[in-house]
Amino acid sequence: MGEKDKRKWIDEITRCPECGSTHLVRDYERGELVCMDCGLVIDESYIDQGPEWRAFDSEQRDSRTRTGAPMTYTIHDKGLSTEISWKNKDSYGKNIPTRSRAQLYRLRKWQKRIRVSNSAERNLSQALQELERMSSNLGLPKDVRETAAVIYRKAVKENMIRGRSIEGVVAASIYAACRMLGIPRTLEEISTVTRIKKREIGRVYRIMSRTLKLNIYPTKPEDYIDRFCSKLKLSGEVKKKAYEIIKMARERDIISGRGPTGVAAAAIYIAAILMGERRTQREVAEVAGVTEVTIRNRYKELAEKLNLPVEV
Known part of the structure:
Protein backbone atom coordinates (compact mmCIF):
# COMPACT_ATOMS: atom_id res chain seq x y z
CA MET A 1 0.00 0.00 0.00
CA GLY A 2 1.41 3.37 -1.02
CA GLU A 3 1.76 6.31 1.35
CA LYS A 4 -1.16 8.13 -0.30
CA ASP A 5 -3.44 5.05 -0.11
CA LYS A 6 -2.41 4.45 3.51
CA ARG A 7 -3.24 8.04 4.46
CA LYS A 8 -6.64 7.77 2.77
CA TRP A 9 -7.31 4.52 4.67
CA ILE A 10 -6.32 6.14 7.98
CA ASP A 11 -8.59 9.14 7.34
CA GLU A 12 -11.58 6.93 6.54
CA ILE A 13 -11.13 4.42 9.40
CA THR A 14 -13.93 4.49 12.04
CA ARG A 15 -13.32 1.15 13.77
CA CYS A 16 -10.27 -0.33 15.51
CA PRO A 17 -8.70 -3.04 13.30
CA GLU A 18 -7.64 -4.98 16.43
CA CYS A 19 -10.75 -5.11 18.66
CA GLY A 20 -13.43 -3.59 16.44
CA SER A 21 -14.13 -0.70 18.86
CA THR A 22 -15.40 2.61 17.53
CA HIS A 23 -13.97 4.50 20.52
CA LEU A 24 -11.06 6.16 18.66
CA VAL A 25 -9.35 9.31 19.93
CA ARG A 26 -7.04 11.65 18.03
CA ASP A 27 -4.20 12.86 20.27
CA TYR A 28 -2.91 15.94 18.43
CA GLU A 29 -0.19 16.64 20.99
CA ARG A 30 1.52 13.34 20.17
CA GLY A 31 0.15 13.10 16.63
CA GLU A 32 -1.46 9.70 17.28
CA LEU A 33 -4.76 7.99 16.53
CA VAL A 34 -5.47 5.68 19.50
CA CYS A 35 -8.13 3.08 20.33
CA MET A 36 -9.26 3.82 23.91
CA ASP A 37 -10.48 0.23 24.52
CA CYS A 38 -7.43 -1.86 23.64
CA GLY A 39 -4.78 0.92 23.50
CA LEU A 40 -3.71 0.21 19.92
CA VAL A 41 -1.91 3.13 18.26
CA ILE A 42 -3.43 3.04 14.77
CA ASP A 43 -1.38 5.93 13.38
CA GLU A 44 1.59 7.72 14.93
CA SER A 45 1.96 10.61 12.46
CA TYR A 46 -1.54 12.02 12.49
CA ILE A 47 -1.90 15.57 11.18
CA ASP A 48 -4.34 18.10 12.59
CA GLN A 49 -6.04 19.43 9.45
CA GLY A 50 -7.97 21.95 11.55
CA PRO A 51 -11.31 23.54 10.73
CA GLU A 52 -11.78 25.18 7.36
CA TRP A 53 -12.41 28.71 8.58
CA ARG A 54 -14.04 31.10 6.17
CA ALA A 55 -12.72 34.65 5.90
CA PHE A 56 -14.44 37.41 3.96
CA ASP A 57 -11.74 40.08 4.27
CA SER A 58 -8.08 40.45 5.23
CA GLU A 59 -8.91 41.42 8.83
CA GLN A 60 -10.88 38.19 9.40
CA ARG A 61 -8.15 36.12 7.76
CA ASP A 62 -5.48 37.65 10.03
CA SER A 63 -7.56 37.17 13.16
CA ARG A 64 -8.34 33.51 12.39
CA THR A 65 -4.88 32.43 11.32
CA ARG A 66 -3.14 29.96 13.61
CA THR A 67 0.40 30.24 12.27
CA GLY A 68 2.85 33.00 11.48
CA ALA A 69 4.12 34.15 8.13
CA PRO A 70 6.07 31.60 6.03
CA MET A 71 9.85 31.69 5.91
CA THR A 72 11.18 34.08 3.29
CA TYR A 73 14.66 34.83 1.94
CA THR A 74 13.74 38.48 1.28
CA ILE A 75 14.25 39.30 4.99
CA HIS A 76 17.77 39.08 6.42
CA ASP A 77 16.69 36.76 9.28
CA LYS A 78 14.28 34.86 6.95
CA GLY A 79 11.32 36.23 8.90
CA LEU A 80 11.92 33.90 11.85
CA SER A 81 12.49 36.56 14.51
CA THR A 82 9.79 38.28 16.52
CA GLU A 83 8.56 41.62 15.26
CA ILE A 84 6.65 44.13 17.39
CA SER A 85 3.86 45.54 15.25
CA TRP A 86 3.59 49.28 14.69
CA LYS A 87 -0.09 49.09 15.70
CA ASN A 88 -0.68 50.20 19.28
CA LYS A 89 -2.90 47.22 20.09
CA ASP A 90 -2.50 44.20 22.33
CA SER A 91 -3.04 40.52 21.46
CA TYR A 92 -6.80 40.91 22.00
CA GLY A 93 -7.03 43.81 19.55
CA LYS A 94 -7.62 46.40 22.28
CA ASN A 95 -5.89 49.78 22.20
CA ILE A 96 -2.84 50.03 24.45
CA PRO A 97 -3.21 52.74 27.13
CA THR A 98 -1.37 55.99 26.51
CA ARG A 99 0.77 55.56 29.66
CA SER A 100 2.22 52.29 28.24
CA ARG A 101 2.98 53.53 24.73
CA ALA A 102 6.35 55.06 25.65
CA GLN A 103 7.49 51.68 26.97
CA LEU A 104 6.19 49.97 23.81
CA TYR A 105 8.10 52.47 21.68
CA ARG A 106 11.35 51.65 23.52
CA LEU A 107 10.72 47.90 23.12
CA ARG A 108 10.10 48.33 19.42
CA LYS A 109 13.30 50.40 19.04
CA TRP A 110 15.47 47.83 20.84
CA GLN A 111 13.83 44.99 18.93
CA LYS A 112 14.94 46.57 15.64
CA ARG A 113 18.47 46.99 16.98
CA ILE A 114 18.68 43.40 18.23
CA ARG A 115 17.52 41.94 14.88
CA VAL A 116 20.63 43.40 13.21
CA SER A 117 23.48 42.46 15.54
CA ASN A 118 26.62 42.69 13.34
CA SER A 119 27.97 44.23 10.14
CA ALA A 120 27.18 41.16 7.99
CA GLU A 121 23.52 41.20 9.01
CA ARG A 122 23.41 44.97 8.53
CA ASN A 123 24.78 44.58 5.00
CA LEU A 124 22.26 41.85 4.19
CA SER A 125 19.38 43.84 5.68
CA GLN A 126 20.28 46.91 3.65
CA ALA A 127 20.70 44.90 0.45
CA LEU A 128 17.37 43.08 0.80
CA GLN A 129 15.56 46.34 1.47
CA GLU A 130 17.10 47.71 -1.73
CA LEU A 131 16.07 44.52 -3.56
CA GLU A 132 12.48 44.95 -2.36
CA ARG A 133 12.44 48.58 -3.52
CA MET A 134 13.77 47.77 -7.01
CA SER A 135 11.45 44.77 -7.43
CA SER A 136 8.46 46.84 -6.41
CA ASN A 137 9.31 49.57 -8.93
CA LEU A 138 9.73 46.94 -11.66
CA GLY A 139 6.47 45.19 -10.69
CA LEU A 140 8.14 41.80 -10.20
CA PRO A 141 6.24 38.86 -8.66
CA LYS A 142 7.14 37.25 -5.33
CA ASP A 143 8.94 34.21 -6.79
CA VAL A 144 11.37 36.50 -8.67
CA ARG A 145 12.11 38.41 -5.46
CA GLU A 146 12.75 35.19 -3.54
CA THR A 147 15.07 33.87 -6.27
CA ALA A 148 16.97 37.17 -6.43
CA ALA A 149 17.40 37.11 -2.63
CA VAL A 150 18.80 33.56 -2.78
CA ILE A 151 21.23 34.56 -5.55
CA TYR A 152 22.41 37.57 -3.52
CA ARG A 153 22.96 35.39 -0.43
CA LYS A 154 25.08 33.00 -2.52
CA ALA A 155 27.09 35.96 -3.85
CA VAL A 156 27.76 37.06 -0.26
CA LYS A 157 29.02 33.56 0.63
CA GLU A 158 31.36 33.62 -2.38
CA ASN A 159 32.72 37.00 -1.18
CA MET A 160 31.57 38.75 -4.35
CA ILE A 161 30.44 41.86 -2.47
CA ARG A 162 33.94 43.01 -1.57
CA GLY A 163 34.99 45.89 -3.81
CA ARG A 164 31.55 46.23 -5.41
CA SER A 165 28.54 48.35 -4.55
CA ILE A 166 25.63 46.61 -2.83
CA GLU A 167 23.24 48.24 -5.27
CA GLY A 168 25.11 46.86 -8.29
CA VAL A 169 25.12 43.27 -6.99
CA VAL A 170 21.43 43.52 -6.06
CA ALA A 171 20.57 44.79 -9.55
CA ALA A 172 22.56 41.93 -11.14
CA SER A 173 20.78 39.42 -8.86
CA ILE A 174 17.38 40.73 -9.98
CA TYR A 175 18.43 40.57 -13.64
CA ALA A 176 19.62 36.95 -13.21
CA ALA A 177 16.42 35.94 -11.36
CA CYS A 178 14.24 37.45 -14.09
CA ARG A 179 16.08 35.48 -16.76
CA MET A 180 16.00 32.24 -14.76
CA LEU A 181 12.23 32.41 -14.27
CA GLY A 182 11.37 33.49 -17.80
CA ILE A 183 10.25 37.02 -16.86
CA PRO A 184 13.07 38.96 -18.51
CA ARG A 185 13.72 42.63 -17.88
CA THR A 186 16.26 44.51 -19.92
CA LEU A 187 19.37 46.03 -18.37
CA GLU A 188 17.98 49.41 -19.41
CA GLU A 189 14.82 48.85 -17.35
CA ILE A 190 16.74 47.73 -14.28
CA SER A 191 19.16 50.67 -14.54
CA THR A 192 16.22 53.11 -14.43
CA VAL A 193 15.33 52.06 -10.86
CA THR A 194 18.90 52.25 -9.56
CA ARG A 195 21.89 54.57 -9.74
CA ILE A 196 24.07 51.92 -11.40
CA LYS A 197 24.65 52.12 -15.15
CA LYS A 198 23.52 49.20 -17.28
CA ARG A 199 27.10 48.44 -18.38
CA GLU A 200 28.16 47.94 -14.76
CA ILE A 201 25.09 45.77 -14.04
CA GLY A 202 25.91 43.62 -17.07
CA ARG A 203 29.54 43.25 -15.97
CA VAL A 204 28.58 42.17 -12.44
CA TYR A 205 25.97 39.79 -13.85
CA ARG A 206 28.54 38.05 -16.08
CA ILE A 207 30.97 37.63 -13.16
CA MET A 208 28.13 36.37 -10.97
CA SER A 209 26.97 33.89 -13.62
CA ARG A 210 30.47 32.39 -13.88
CA THR A 211 31.21 32.35 -10.16
CA LEU A 212 27.86 30.92 -9.02
CA LYS A 213 27.50 28.69 -12.13
CA LEU A 214 23.96 29.89 -12.77
CA ASN A 215 22.08 27.79 -15.27
CA ILE A 216 20.65 30.61 -17.40
CA TYR A 217 19.61 30.27 -21.02
CA PRO A 218 19.74 33.20 -23.47
CA THR A 219 16.55 35.23 -23.70
CA LYS A 220 14.36 34.93 -26.78
CA PRO A 221 12.50 37.69 -28.64
Missing part, protein backbone atom coordinates in the same frame (compact mmCIF):
# COMPACT_ATOMS: atom_id res chain seq x y z
CA GLU A 222 9.21 35.94 -27.81
CA ASP A 223 9.81 36.62 -24.09
CA TYR A 224 9.32 40.35 -24.64
CA ILE A 225 6.35 40.39 -27.02
CA ASP A 226 3.51 40.33 -24.47
CA ARG A 227 4.97 43.03 -22.22
CA PHE A 228 5.95 45.39 -25.04
CA CYS A 229 2.55 45.03 -26.72
CA SER A 230 0.76 45.70 -23.43
CA LYS A 231 2.76 48.88 -22.87
CA LEU A 232 1.98 50.01 -26.44
CA LYS A 233 -1.71 49.09 -25.93
CA LEU A 234 -1.80 46.81 -28.96
CA SER A 235 -4.43 44.15 -29.58
CA GLY A 236 -4.06 40.38 -29.38
CA GLU A 237 -4.02 40.20 -33.18
CA VAL A 238 -0.82 42.24 -33.27
CA LYS A 239 0.77 39.95 -30.66
CA LYS A 240 -0.19 36.89 -32.69
CA LYS A 241 1.25 38.42 -35.87
CA ALA A 242 4.49 39.38 -34.10
CA TYR A 243 4.92 35.79 -32.89
CA GLU A 244 4.39 34.55 -36.46
CA ILE A 245 7.02 36.97 -37.82
CA ILE A 246 9.59 35.84 -35.25
CA LYS A 247 8.80 32.17 -35.94
CA MET A 248 9.35 32.66 -39.70
CA ALA A 249 12.56 34.59 -39.05
CA ARG A 250 13.89 31.83 -36.81
CA GLU A 251 13.09 29.14 -39.39
CA ARG A 252 15.09 31.08 -41.99
CA ASP A 253 17.93 31.78 -39.50
CA ILE A 254 17.58 35.55 -39.78
CA ILE A 255 17.66 36.50 -36.09
CA SER A 256 20.72 34.47 -35.12
CA GLY A 257 23.22 36.74 -33.35
CA ARG A 258 20.78 39.63 -33.10
CA GLY A 259 19.71 41.24 -29.82
CA PRO A 260 16.37 39.77 -28.67
CA THR A 261 14.87 43.12 -27.64
CA GLY A 262 15.69 44.69 -31.01
CA VAL A 263 14.16 41.75 -32.91
CA ALA A 264 11.05 41.79 -30.72
CA ALA A 265 10.64 45.55 -31.20
CA ALA A 266 11.01 45.27 -34.99
CA ALA A 267 8.52 42.37 -35.16
CA ILE A 268 5.97 44.36 -33.14
CA TYR A 269 6.53 47.43 -35.33
CA ILE A 270 5.89 45.40 -38.51
CA ALA A 271 2.90 43.55 -37.00
CA ALA A 272 1.31 46.84 -35.91
CA ILE A 273 1.60 48.20 -39.47
CA LEU A 274 0.15 45.02 -41.01
CA MET A 275 -2.79 44.93 -38.58
CA GLY A 276 -3.62 48.62 -38.99
CA GLU A 277 -2.50 49.70 -35.49
CA ARG A 278 0.58 51.66 -36.50
CA ARG A 279 3.00 52.89 -33.86
CA THR A 280 5.98 55.13 -34.52
CA GLN A 281 9.53 53.82 -34.26
CA ARG A 282 10.15 56.28 -31.42
CA GLU A 283 7.21 54.88 -29.39
CA VAL A 284 8.38 51.28 -29.87
CA ALA A 285 12.00 52.21 -29.13
CA GLU A 286 11.09 53.90 -25.82
CA VAL A 287 9.15 50.83 -24.66
CA ALA A 288 11.79 48.30 -25.78
CA GLY A 289 14.76 50.29 -24.48
CA VAL A 290 16.59 50.26 -27.84
CA THR A 291 17.44 52.97 -30.35
CA GLU A 292 15.34 53.86 -33.39
CA VAL A 293 18.31 52.93 -35.58
CA THR A 294 18.26 49.37 -34.19
CA ILE A 295 14.55 49.03 -34.93
CA ARG A 296 15.02 50.45 -38.42
CA ASN A 297 17.85 48.03 -39.24
CA ARG A 298 16.01 44.96 -37.90
CA TYR A 299 12.76 46.10 -39.55
CA LYS A 300 14.35 46.43 -42.99
CA GLU A 301 16.14 43.10 -42.61
CA LEU A 302 12.97 41.22 -41.61
CA ALA A 303 10.79 42.89 -44.25
CA GLU A 304 13.23 42.14 -47.10
CA LYS A 305 14.12 38.55 -46.23
CA LEU A 306 10.54 37.51 -45.32
CA ASN A 307 8.96 39.40 -48.26
CA LEU A 308 6.51 41.19 -45.97
CA PRO A 309 4.06 43.66 -47.61
CA VAL A 310 5.44 46.78 -45.89
CA GLU A 311 7.49 49.69 -47.14
CA VAL A 312 11.23 49.37 -46.63
